[in-house]
Amino acid sequence: MYQWPTTAEEGGxxxxxxRLERIYRDILxxxxxxxxxxxxxxxxxxxxxxxxxxxxxxxxxxIE
Numbered sequence: 001m002y003q004w005p006t007t008a009e010e011g012g013x014x015x016x017x018x019r020l021e022r023i024y025r026d027i028l029x030x031x032x033x034x035x036x037x038x039x040x041x042x043x044x045x046x047x048x049x050x051x052x053x054x055x056x057x058x059x060x061x062x063i064e
Contacts, residue, residue, distance in 0.1 A: 001013060001014050001015075002014070002016075003015065003016060004017060004019070004020055005017070005019055006020065006021075
């Protein structure tokens with residue numbers, strides 16, 4: 001049993017959940033619409049992207 005339907009199509013018994021392609025398409029279209037409305041790509045808060053301090057501490061380099 002797999003989370004992604006694509007895995008089931010490749011030989012798994014059953015898959016549940018959304019297709020990764022749909023998730024990527026929805027997120028990408030949402031981000032593009034925000035950019036077209038004037039959001040700056042460097043402004044993570046405008047894109048509702050929150051990066052935790054734990055994740056930042058693991059980064060080798062942070063580009064701001």
